[in-house]
Amino acid sequence: MDPVVSVEEITRFDSELMRRGSIAQVIDRVGYALAQVAVGLLGGTYGRRVTIIVGRGNNGEDGRSMGRHLERIGVRVSVVEFGALTSLSVAPRADLIVDAMVGTGLRRPFEPPKLSDDVPVLSIDIPSGISGDSGEVMGEAVRADYTVAVGALKLGHVFGAGPAHAGRLIRILPELRPANVQAHLITFRDLDAVVPAVPSQSHKWSAGVMVVGGSPGMRGSAAFGCAAAMAVGAGIVHLVTRAEPTEPVAHPQEVVVDRVESYFAEPVVTASRRFRSMVVGPGLGGSLQIGNFVRRLLIDSDCPVVLDADGINCFRDAGNLARTLSRRRASTVLTPHRGEFERVFGTIDGSPVEACRRAADESGAVVLLKGSPTIVADPRGSVALIAAGSAKLASAGTGDVLAGVIAGFLAQGMSAYEAAWAGAYLHGAAGASVSTGKVTATSLIEAIAHYYGGLDRVMPPQDLLR
Numbered sequence: 001m002d003p004v005v006s007v008e009e010i011t012r013f014d015s016e017l018m019r020r021g022s023i024a025q026v027i028d029r030v031g032y033a034l035a036q037v038a039v040g041l042l043g044g045t046y047g048r049r050v051t052i053i054v055g056r057g058n059n060g061e062d063g064r065s066m067g068r069h070l071e072r073i074g075v076r077v078s079v080v081e082f083g084a085l086t087s088l089s090v091a092p093r094a095d096l097i098v099d100a101m102v103g104t105g106l107r108r109p110f111e112p113p114k115l116s117d118d119v120p121v122l123s124i125d126i127p128s129g130i131s132g133d134s135g136e137v138m139g140e141a142v143r144a145d146y147t148v149a150v151g152a153l154k155l156g157h158v159f160g161a162g163p164a165h166a167g168r169l170i171r172i173l174p175e176l177r178p179a180n181v182q183a184h185l186i187t188f189r190d191l192d193a194v195v196p197a198v199p200s201q202s203h204k205w206s207a208g209v210m211v212v213g214g215s216p217g218m219r220g221s222a223a224f225g226c227a228a229a230m231a232v233g234a235g236i237v238h239l240v241t242r243a244e245p246t247e248p249v250a251h252p253q254e255v256v257v258d259r260v261e262s263y264f265a266e267p268v269v270t271a272s273r274r275f276r277s278m279v280v281g282p283g284l285g286g287s288l289q290i291g292n293f294v295r296r297l298l299i300d301s302d303c304p305v306v307l308d309a310d311g312i313n314c315f316r317d318a319g320n321l322a323r324t325l326s327r328r329r330a331s332t333v334l335t336p337h338r339g340e341f342e343r344v345f346g347t348i349d350g351s352p353v354e355a356c357r358r359a360a361d362e363s364g365a366v367v368l369l370k371g372s373p374t375i376v377a378d379p380r381g382s383v384a385l386i387a388a389g390s391a392k393l394a395s396a397g398t399g400d401v402l403a404g405v406i407a408g409f410l411a412q413g414m415s416a417y418e419a420a421w422a423g424a425y426l427h428g429a430a431g432a433s434v435s436t437g438k439v440t441a442t443s444l445i446e447a448i449a450h451y452y453g454g455l456d457r458v459m460p461p462q463d464l465l466r
């Protein structure tokens with residue numbers, strides 16, 4: 001897991017360095033490490049020319065320090081003050097332009113000089129003009145070919161326009177970060193380390209998953225959840241679904257279908273005792289009776305639950321949801337998209353990470369907010385960020401697949417927090433590996449089964465840091 005810090009966290013850390021009088025040494029180390037990266041990119045030092053555009057803060061100081069180290073090893077360096085510059089587009093005599101104009105200290109809309117399109121640009125820490133917290137462009141922003149993150153990644157590397165402006169992200173001096181960072185970026189190594197090994201003594205009920213969902217005319221979602229749980233190793237999957245007596249129920253062949261005419265909690269609670277996890281919600285529909293059914297099921301069942309879609313929608317607000325969840329004896333993972341999240345927990349008008357952390361604290365559940373990146377917050381305060389996804393995943397049914405994957409992991413004994421972030425990473429990484437333009441729920445399930453089956457062989461093509 002790679003720590004990801006907010007601007008507030010890093011500013012506090014820098015102030016502490018200044019208070020201890022060690023900022024100058026730190027900047028010297030940063031400059032040395034940056035110079036090493038530049039030499040690697042330039043393929044040597046002899047005859048190489050680097051133009052460094054510096055601002056007035058520590059980001060600019062990093063640039064100056066880098067320049068001194070490059071000069072020492074024979075690179076021809078020109079340092080240009082950002083304020084004195086309007087254009088670098090006319091015949092820049094450089095092999096590399098370094099953007100050290102403004103880093104995490106960005107406070108107002110930025111107006112970059114025009115940089116040449118022909119010379120690669122390396123941004124120090126974060127491209128100038130990108131907010132270190134939201135990743136949004138403030139005014140205009142530099143489009144870098146390389147961004148060298150100093151110390152920990154910043155939220156702005158992962159959110160908003162940050163990834164698109166950063167180019168290839170390289171990190172130096174990872175130890176330069178505050179202690180007790182709460183947000184972490186999930187990487188392929190993390191998934192690889194937690195995926196459950198199948199125990200030699202296992203039988204199908206060791207990892208049974210029950211999916212409760214579907215209503216007349218809304219069959220697909222629950223079926224996708226079932227297939228996804230099987231793809232990641234669920235031993236047996238039962239689908240409890242409401243259907244008209246004559247209606248065919250689409251589902252994978254291996255799934256056992258318990259067709260009910262109405263949703264009543266008691267028999268489902270009794271049946272749930274054999275299962276290790278449940279998905280509640282996909283295609284369930286909404287009515288007073290369904291709301292009561294979901295509440296009863298959550299309170300009376302001892303199974304870890306992934307509460308998705310209509311399962312979340314049947315709660316009026318966060319207080320209403322928290323009251324029910326506080327009576328549960330097992331863990332809960334909520335998997336809202338932004339609309340579902342805001343309807344229950346209120347509009348996100350600041351940091352989505354903070355909003356998600358508050359929602360987890362308020363509800364006592366692990367909250368997974370789908371997006372780019374997906375955020376998973378644990379009620380104990382940890383936050384995982386998953387940037388493995390791709391825009392190709394925005395298609396009907398992919399959310400149901402995610403709920404099924406998480407339930408499959410829960411059934412194999414993973415904690416709710418771990419199952420949620422590992423599920424989101426696998427879902428995103430497998431989705432991004434599909435070569436067709438758009439990912440359908442069916443192709444995604446196949447990709448997940450393939451990716452999961454060969455975890456020890458596949459390489460992670462889309463991690464931010466390589």
Ligand SMILES: NC(=O)C1=CN([C@@H]2O[C@H](COP(=O)(O)OP(=O)(O)OC[C@H]3O[C@@H](n4cnc5c(N)ncnc54)[C@H](O)[C@@H]3O)[C@@H](O)[C@H]2O)[C@@H](O)CC1
Binds near residue numbers: 055101109125177
């Ligand atoms: N652990 C770390 O991450 C460390 C980070 N360091 C560097 O320190 C940087 C942060 O330094 P500072 O807090 O001094 O902040 P910056 O240097 O990023 O920015 C502050 C300066 O930029 C100006 N500024 C703000 N918005 C502007 C805009 N829109 N247009 C033009 N100028 C603008 C301010 O007036 C101020 O002069 C990091 O980005 C990184 O490069 C290192 O120097 C120390 C260790």
